[in-house]
Amino acid sequence: MPLDWKTGGLLLGAVFFAAVLLVKPIGVSTQFVILDGILADAVNADLVVQIDEGYASSNAYLNKSDGKYARSVANPLNYSFVFVLAMALGGFVSARMRGGIKQVDKTVPALWRANFGSGSAKRYAVAFLGGFIVLYGARLAGGCTSGHMMSGMMQTALSGYLFTIGAFAAAIPVALTMYKREA
Amino acid sequence: METFLLALVIGGAFGAVLDRIGASNPSLIGRMLNLTDLNLAKTILLAIGVGSVLMFGGQMLGLVDVGHMSVKAAYPGVLLGGLMLGAGWAAAGYCPGTGVVAAASGRRDALFFIAGGLLGAAAYMITYPMWKASGLLDPIGGGKVTLGLVPGSEFNAISAFPGDVLGLILGVAFIAIAFALPSRLVRGGGDTAALCRMN
Numbered sequence: 001m002p003l004d005w006k007t008g009g010l011l012l013g014a015v016f017f018a019a020v021l022l023v024k025p026i027g028v029s030t031q032f033v034i035l036d037g038i039l040a041d042a043v044n045a046d047l048v049v050q051i052d053e054g055y056a057s058s059n060a061y062l063n064k065s066d067g068k069y070a071r072s073v074a075n076p077l078n079y080s081f082v083f084v085l086a087m088a089l090g091g092f093v094s095a096r097m098r099g100g101i102k103q104v105d106k107t108v109p110a111l112w113r114a115n116f117g118s119g120s121a122k123r124y125a126v127a128f129l130g131g132f133i134v135l136y137g138a139r140l141a142g143g144c145t146s147g148h149m150m151s152g153m154m155q156t157a158l159s160g161y162l163f164t165i166g167a168f169a170a171a172i173p174v175a176l177t178m179y180k181r182e183a
Numbered sequence: 184m185e186t187f188l189l190a191l192v193i194g195g196a197f198g199a200v201l202d203r204i205g206a207s208n209p210s211l212i213g214r215m216l217n218l219t220d221l222n223l224a225k226t227i228l229l230a231i232g233v234g235s236v237l238m239f240g241g242q243m244l245g246l247v248d249v250g251h252m253s254v255k256a257a258y259p260g261v262l263l264g265g266l267m268l269g270a271g272w273a274a275a276g277y278c279p280g281t282g283v284v285a286a287a288s289g290r291r292d293a294l295f296f297i298a299g300g301l302l303g304a305a306a307y308m309i310t311y312p313m314w315k316a317s318g319l320l321d322p323i324g325g326g327k328v329t330l331g332l333v334p335g336s337e338f339n340a341i342s343a344f345p346g347d348v349l350g351l352i353l354g355v356a357f358i359a360i361a362f363a364l365p366s367r368l369v370r371g372g373g374d375t376a377a378l379c380r381m382n
Contacts, residue, residue: 002205005222009229009361011200016234019193021241023186025253026197028280032304040305061311079186083194084283090198091207091284098203101289108292109276111210120292127292130275131282131299132306133267138279139307140314141264142255145278148265150227152255153357154234156330156350158341159257166265167272174273175216176369182219183210 016154023079025155027147029138030069031084037062037073048073061139110183141166198284207285209276209292216273218368225361232357239350242333249335256326260319 002008019026037057041047048057048070055070057063062070072078095101104113107120116122138144141163143152149167152160204226205211214220241247255261272278277285277296285293314320328339330353333346340346 002208002211002222003203003226005204005225005229005361008200008204008226010233012204012226012230013233013237015193015197015200016230017237017241018196020234020238020251021247022193022251023189024251026193028283029304032279032300033308036301036305036308039301059308060315061308064311077187079190082187082190083197084280086191086194087198087201087280088283088287089191090195090200091202092198092287093195094199094202095288105208105210106289106291109209109213109290111213111276123292124295127275127277127295128299130271130277131296131301132271132303134271134275134278134282134296135300135303136307137264137267137269137271137303139264139304141261141268142258143261144268144280145272146280148255148261150231150234151253154231154238154354155252155254156235156333156346156353157254157257158324158328158330159255159261161330162257162261163265163268166262167269170266170269171216171273172218172269174270175213176218178274179213179217182214 016150020151020154025147025151026083027080027143027151028084028087029135029144029147030072031081032135033061033069033139034072034076034081037069038076041073050074111179114181114183115179197280198287201281201284202288207277207281207288207290207293209285209290212272212276212281221364221366221368225364225366228357228361228364232354232359232361235350235354235357239333239347239354242335243347243351249333250337252333252336252338254327254329254336254338256322257324257328258320258322258326260314263319 016026048055055067055074057070108118108123112123148160148163201207205223211223215223238247242249275296277293282293282296286297324341325339328341329346331342331344331346331349332340
């Protein structure tokens with residue numbers, strides 16, 4: 001069972017507050033770009049180069065804002081990248097401590113099974129395509145559920161509200177259409 | 184080193200909490216978005232409210248550094264990207280952060296989500312010049328702005344209202360909405376036993 005919403009909300013709010021108190025607001029989706037950059041730079045070492053004033057890249061996106069992303073690609077042990085690795089560690093430990101995920105849910109979640117059956121191929125394909133448009137959209141928007149919706153609205157950022165309106169305007173109709181049957 | 188430790192502790196806590204509230208469970212995301220189980224929405228609304236009240240309250244008491252705020256720019260692509268993310272979030276049941284946590288917690292479908300995500304992010308890196316040229320990345324409403332003017336912050340605002348007071352009010356409003364929201368909006372054939380079986 002998940003935590004009661006009052007306990008869970010307090011804990012989640014405390015984490016978002018701790019982040020902005022001690023370092024900076026939480027964000028995740030940029031790190032998909034950084035990992036792509038690290039992988040691509042390993043194949044093609046010319047992708048990110050050190051210059052007098054820092055770092056530069058032949059990729060216009062990595063090179064934007066004075067090579068901010070290029071710098072992170074060249075220095076993977078930076079706060080934001082380690083943060084996402086630590087999220088994985090935290091999720092792993094937490095799931096273990098509560099007994100892990102049920103075997104049957106590991107490949108095909110319950111709600112999906114109720115609506116589309118237990119075949120894994122279709123589920124994996126939709127997860128993959130979903131991942132593609134989620135990250136493409138997050139990068140177009142400049143942030144995701146963490147950075148725009150939670151950190152953004154918490155700071156009363158106009159962009160956070162704009163993003164959240166867009167996200168729910170699409171998410172609710174898609175979920176209502178796809179998930180008609182309850183698990 | 185200190186930065187590394189902070190990343191480890193705060194990131195680790197965030198991952199663990201996302202797992203515990205069920206945000207990395209695609210069934211619960213789906214049930215939130217098809218409006219049959221809003222407990223996760225109540226959790227998120229409460230968290231935004233609590234975070235906002237603590238941050239702006241702390242700023243007013245001089246305990247929280249206003250310089251730690253980081254406001255992202257508003258531009259048409261934010262709405263467009265939000266629509267795309269929303270569609271994928273509903274279909275897959277994962278967003279970038281919860282996908283990472285889900286994969287680490289043992290969900291195999293989340294590995295496919297991450298692989299698709301890496302490809303989607305790469306596709307954006309390649310197509311970025313096109314978006315830049317389209318003008319859809321040009322700031323609107325002042326770009327990096329808050330709703331009220333936060334004292335001591337570097338960000339402009341869309342109103343002259345004191346930003347810390349407004350932040351506090353909105354924080355309380357988020358908390359109130361979390362309490363007011365019913366746990367489901369759509370009636371279906373589901374029963375509470377089914378709700379329990381999903382976890």
